[in-house]
Amino acid sequence: MTKLKTWAVAIGLMMSMGAAHSAPVFQGRLSDGTASTTCTVSGPDKCAMFYNTTLDVTILNDWNIGRGFWSATAAAGSAQALVEAAGAAQTDFTDWFLPTGAGSQAAGALNQYRSIWNDVGSTLAGLQAQFDGVQADVYWFGTESASNSSRAWLFYTSFGFENTGGKGNALYAVAVRPGDVAAPVPEPQTLALALLALGATAVARRRRSR
Numbered sequence: 001m002t003k004l005k006t007w008a009v010a011i012g013l014m015m016s017m018g019a020a021h022s023a024p025v026f027q028g029r030l031s032d033g034t035a036s037t038t039c040t041v042s043g044p045d046k047c048a049m050f051y052n053t054t055l056d057v058t059i060l061n062d063w064n065i066g067r068g069f070w071s072a073t074a075a076a077g078s079a080q081a082l083v084e085a086a087g088a089a090q091t092d093f094t095d096w097f098l099p100t101g102a103g104s105q106a107a108g109a110l111n112q113y114r115s116i117w118n119d120v121g122s123t124l125a126g127l128q129a130q131f132d133g134v135q136a137d138v139y140w141f142g143t144e145s146a147s148n149s150s151r152a153w154l155f156y157t158s159f160g161f162e163n164t165g166g167k168g169n170a171l172y173a174v175a176v177r178p179g180d181v182a183a184p185v186p187e188p189q190t191l192a193l194a195l196l197a198l199g200a201t202a203v204a205r206r207r208r209s210r
Contacts, residue, residue: 025053060175
Protein backbone atom coordinates (compact mmCIF):
# COMPACT_ATOMS: atom_id res chain seq x y z
CA MET A 1 0.00 0.00 0.00
CA THR A 2 1.40 3.41 -0.94
CA LYS A 3 1.86 6.14 1.65
CA LEU A 4 -0.85 8.22 0.00
CA LYS A 5 -3.30 5.33 0.31
CA THR A 6 -2.28 4.88 3.95
CA TRP A 7 -3.13 8.55 4.59
CA ALA A 8 -6.49 8.12 2.88
CA VAL A 9 -7.35 5.06 5.02
CA ALA A 10 -6.34 6.85 8.23
CA ILE A 11 -8.42 9.89 7.31
CA GLY A 12 -11.43 7.74 6.48
CA LEU A 13 -11.21 6.00 9.84
CA MET A 14 -11.02 9.33 11.69
CA MET A 15 -14.04 10.71 9.86
CA SER A 16 -16.08 7.57 10.48
CA MET A 17 -15.17 7.68 14.18
CA GLY A 18 -16.30 11.30 14.38
CA ALA A 19 -19.63 10.40 12.77
CA ALA A 20 -20.17 7.36 14.99
CA HIS A 21 -19.56 9.14 18.29
CA SER A 22 -21.82 12.18 18.44
CA ALA A 23 -21.02 14.75 21.10
CA PRO A 24 -23.14 14.66 24.28
CA VAL A 25 -25.60 17.51 24.83
CA PHE A 26 -23.98 18.40 28.18
CA GLN A 27 -20.18 18.52 28.24
CA GLY A 28 -18.21 18.94 31.47
CA ARG A 29 -15.95 21.94 31.99
CA LEU A 30 -13.50 22.58 34.83
CA SER A 31 -13.26 25.97 36.53
CA ASP A 32 -10.53 27.16 34.13
CA GLY A 33 -12.59 26.11 31.11
CA THR A 34 -10.77 22.85 30.42
CA ALA A 35 -13.05 20.29 28.76
CA SER A 36 -13.43 17.13 30.86
CA THR A 37 -15.12 13.82 30.19
CA THR A 38 -14.46 12.57 33.72
CA CYS A 39 -15.65 15.39 35.99
CA THR A 40 -18.87 14.63 37.83
CA VAL A 41 -22.08 16.37 38.88
CA SER A 42 -21.05 16.36 42.56
CA GLY A 43 -18.22 15.21 44.79
CA PRO A 44 -14.49 15.97 44.77
CA ASP A 45 -14.23 15.71 40.97
CA LYS A 46 -17.23 17.97 40.36
CA CYS A 47 -17.56 19.86 37.07
CA ALA A 48 -17.69 23.62 37.56
CA MET A 49 -19.82 24.08 34.43
CA PHE A 50 -21.56 22.24 31.64
CA TYR A 51 -21.56 23.34 28.03
CA ASN A 52 -24.93 22.75 26.36
CA THR A 53 -24.52 22.00 22.67
CA THR A 54 -28.22 22.54 21.94
CA LEU A 55 -28.16 26.14 23.13
CA ASP A 56 -24.46 26.98 22.71
CA VAL A 57 -24.36 28.24 26.31
CA THR A 58 -22.32 27.31 29.37
CA ILE A 59 -24.31 26.58 32.54
CA LEU A 60 -22.90 26.82 36.06
CA ASN A 61 -23.15 23.38 37.67
CA ASP A 62 -24.18 24.79 41.07
CA TRP A 63 -27.96 25.34 41.13
CA ASN A 64 -28.05 26.29 44.80
CA ILE A 65 -26.28 29.66 44.84
CA GLY A 66 -29.02 31.32 46.87
CA ARG A 67 -32.19 33.37 46.51
CA GLY A 68 -32.65 36.92 45.34
CA PHE A 69 -35.25 39.33 44.01
CA TRP A 70 -35.56 40.09 40.30
CA SER A 71 -33.63 42.99 38.81
CA ALA A 72 -32.40 43.77 35.31
CA THR A 73 -29.08 44.82 36.87
CA ALA A 74 -26.86 43.30 39.55
CA ALA A 75 -28.48 45.23 42.38
CA ALA A 76 -27.41 44.09 45.84
CA GLY A 77 -29.47 41.09 46.89
CA SER A 78 -30.80 40.42 43.39
CA ALA A 79 -30.76 37.12 41.52
CA GLN A 80 -28.61 38.73 38.83
CA ALA A 81 -26.06 39.73 41.48
CA LEU A 82 -26.05 36.14 42.73
CA VAL A 83 -25.28 34.64 39.32
CA GLU A 84 -22.51 37.15 38.60
CA ALA A 85 -20.88 36.57 41.99
CA ALA A 86 -21.21 32.77 41.90
CA GLY A 87 -19.95 32.51 38.34
CA ALA A 88 -16.90 34.64 39.08
CA ALA A 89 -16.17 32.82 42.36
CA GLN A 90 -16.54 29.28 41.02
CA THR A 91 -14.91 29.75 37.60
CA ASP A 92 -12.30 31.88 35.84
CA PHE A 93 -15.02 33.57 33.79
CA THR A 94 -17.40 36.53 34.05
CA ASP A 95 -20.49 37.65 32.07
CA TRP A 96 -22.96 35.34 33.78
CA PHE A 97 -26.69 35.95 33.44
CA LEU A 98 -30.08 34.52 34.34
CA PRO A 99 -31.49 32.23 31.61
CA THR A 100 -33.74 33.78 28.99
CA GLY A 101 -37.32 32.69 28.63
CA ALA A 102 -41.02 33.34 28.85
CA GLY A 103 -44.09 31.14 28.73
CA SER A 104 -44.89 32.31 25.22
CA GLN A 105 -41.52 31.19 23.82
CA ALA A 106 -40.65 27.72 22.58
CA ALA A 107 -37.52 25.88 23.75
CA GLY A 108 -34.36 27.37 22.30
CA ALA A 109 -32.37 30.58 22.51
CA LEU A 110 -35.43 32.58 23.64
CA ASN A 111 -36.38 30.04 26.30
CA GLN A 112 -33.24 28.48 27.71
CA TYR A 113 -34.91 26.94 30.76
CA ARG A 114 -37.38 25.09 28.57
CA SER A 115 -34.58 23.81 26.35
CA ILE A 116 -32.51 22.62 29.33
CA TRP A 117 -35.61 20.97 30.80
CA ASN A 118 -36.24 19.11 27.55
CA ASP A 119 -32.59 18.06 27.26
CA VAL A 120 -32.63 16.36 30.70
CA GLY A 121 -35.79 14.41 29.93
CA SER A 122 -38.37 16.94 31.22
CA THR A 123 -38.22 15.78 34.85
CA LEU A 124 -36.92 17.11 38.14
CA ALA A 125 -34.95 13.88 38.54
CA GLY A 126 -33.29 14.59 35.20
CA LEU A 127 -32.27 18.07 36.33
CA GLN A 128 -30.92 16.74 39.62
CA ALA A 129 -28.94 14.04 37.80
CA GLN A 130 -27.35 16.63 35.51
CA PHE A 131 -26.67 19.56 37.88
CA ASP A 132 -25.59 19.89 41.50
CA GLY A 133 -27.94 21.28 44.14
CA VAL A 134 -31.12 21.55 42.05
CA GLN A 135 -33.99 22.59 44.30
CA ALA A 136 -37.58 21.45 43.82
CA ASP A 137 -38.61 25.08 43.86
CA VAL A 138 -38.96 28.23 41.75
CA TYR A 139 -36.14 29.85 39.73
CA TRP A 140 -36.01 33.23 38.03
CA PHE A 141 -35.83 33.72 34.30
CA GLY A 142 -33.94 36.82 33.19
CA THR A 143 -37.02 38.00 31.33
CA GLU A 144 -39.44 40.65 32.54
CA SER A 145 -43.18 40.26 31.97
CA ALA A 146 -44.23 42.19 28.86
CA SER A 147 -47.68 42.90 30.28
CA ASN A 148 -46.80 43.85 33.85
CA SER A 149 -43.56 45.68 34.69
CA SER A 150 -43.80 44.62 38.34
CA ARG A 151 -43.50 40.95 37.42
CA ALA A 152 -40.92 38.68 35.74
CA TRP A 153 -40.95 35.13 34.40
CA LEU A 154 -40.12 32.17 36.60
CA PHE A 155 -39.64 28.41 36.21
CA TYR A 156 -40.91 25.63 38.48
CA THR A 157 -38.32 22.84 38.48
CA SER A 158 -40.72 20.40 40.14
CA PHE A 159 -42.78 20.00 36.98
CA GLY A 160 -41.44 22.36 34.31
CA PHE A 161 -44.16 25.00 34.66
CA GLU A 162 -43.59 28.65 33.68
CA ASN A 163 -45.41 31.64 35.12
CA THR A 164 -44.78 35.21 36.22
CA GLY A 165 -44.19 36.38 39.77
CA GLY A 166 -43.71 39.61 41.65
CA LYS A 167 -40.14 40.90 41.26
CA GLY A 168 -39.77 41.33 45.01
CA ASN A 169 -39.95 37.60 45.70
CA ALA A 170 -36.72 35.93 46.83
CA LEU A 171 -36.32 33.03 44.40
CA TYR A 172 -33.49 30.77 43.24
CA ALA A 173 -31.13 31.61 40.39
CA VAL A 174 -29.19 29.73 37.70
CA ALA A 175 -26.10 31.20 36.02
CA VAL A 176 -25.53 30.86 32.27
CA ARG A 177 -23.14 32.54 29.84
CA PRO A 178 -23.07 32.54 26.02
CA GLY A 179 -20.87 30.12 24.08
CA ASP A 180 -18.35 27.54 25.21
CA VAL A 181 -15.59 28.47 27.66
CA ALA A 182 -13.38 25.61 26.42
CA ALA A 183 -10.81 26.11 23.68
CA PRO A 184 -12.27 24.88 20.38
CA VAL A 185 -11.25 21.37 19.30
CA PRO A 186 -10.97 20.75 15.53
CA GLU A 187 -13.84 18.76 14.06
CA PRO A 188 -12.82 15.33 12.63
CA GLN A 189 -13.44 16.62 9.10
CA THR A 190 -11.23 19.67 9.66
CA LEU A 191 -8.47 17.55 11.16
CA ALA A 192 -8.76 15.08 8.28
CA LEU A 193 -8.34 17.84 5.71
CA ALA A 194 -5.29 19.14 7.55
CA LEU A 195 -3.72 15.68 7.60
CA LEU A 196 -4.52 15.19 3.93
CA ALA A 197 -2.76 18.46 3.10
CA LEU A 198 0.28 17.43 5.14
CA GLY A 199 0.37 14.05 3.45
CA ALA A 200 0.13 15.56 -0.02
CA THR A 201 2.93 18.01 0.83
CA ALA A 202 5.17 15.18 2.03
CA VAL A 203 4.55 13.15 -1.14
CA ALA A 204 5.27 16.16 -3.38
CA ARG A 205 8.52 16.88 -1.58
CA ARG A 206 9.68 13.28 -1.98
CA ARG A 207 8.92 13.35 -5.69
CA ARG A 208 10.86 16.58 -6.18
CA SER A 209 13.87 15.20 -4.31
CA ARG A 210 14.16 12.16 -6.62
